[in-house]
Amino acid sequence: MPENKKGLLIVNTGNGKGKSTAAFGILFRAWGRGMKICVIQFIKSETGKWGEVKAAQKLGVEWHTSGDGFTWKSKDMDETTARALKGWELAQEKIASGNYDLVILDEFTYPLHYGWLDAQPVLDWIKTNKPEKMHLIITGRNAPESLIEMADLVTEMTEVKHPYQKGIQGQAGIEF
């Protein structure tokens, strides 16, 4: 690693495609350099057979899903909130361990935005406990303003054109 190594806080937000995907691209690059990586997904269910999960398994990248596959449309908000909390506790453990070069909290803006987790204590915890050289990526729409202020690198993905508009369904290996 170069001398100037500083662990970045990276946020990929906006309404377009590519927020999680760009995080997985960084994972790919980081894995290429032999970095130690942990991914925690906050919305996707444990049972989903996503291309990225298959790839991570093949590469031996540590990967956790804490969501129930439901979202802000969930009918059982206690369950959704409990899962977000469980995911966040796992994230705290992994981040604080100092064992990783890169941690990805995928779709972590949703628990913050919808109030399943209190945003300010979460951000304060990150500020205090993130190891200085560890990179942390947070993805999802509606990133709280306080998170954007705190972040080093923020990209907004905007949808210009989507195949749904032409009636084309999501394609395996590309969108999931």
Next chain:
Amino acid sequence: MPENKKGLLIVNTGNGKGKSTAAFGILFRAWGRGMKICVIQFIKSETGKWGEVKAAQKLGVEWHTSGDGFTWKSKDMDETTARALKGWELAQEKIASGNYDLVILDEFTYPLHYGWLDAQPVLDWIKTNKPEKMHLIITGRNAPESLIEMADLVTEMTEVKHPYQKGIQGQAGIEF
């Protein structure tokens, strides 16, 4: 593969980070599903030791670099143009072969935007020759309007905040 499989033309453009990175995230996902992949980079030099190149080598993903590491600031435009043409000829061969599920032309908007290649014949060629079920991803700033019109999925990456603004250098494994 699902029955509804349709090869998408995907464009990641805009001034923000994450255009190539999101393409590599799709590569990661597609590789997880066992897809056959080819990447051609149009700007990066052959000798660069990029994290993504290292990762691709480890995974056995076919990867070509056709650039000279120079760009629109190049002092030898004949050389830059010749390399773009060489890269495009290779891309045509790979696309037309029908051997791939996914082809990525990374930073391919630059030769089109700067006129090293004539955009319209290139786009006409793609329209006629891209295998129906093959996905094609083109990345780079300043995607020509005619490319955007033709594409199925277009995302614009906008830079909200960049660490350079705070004087932090690019980090290995994250940005390259």
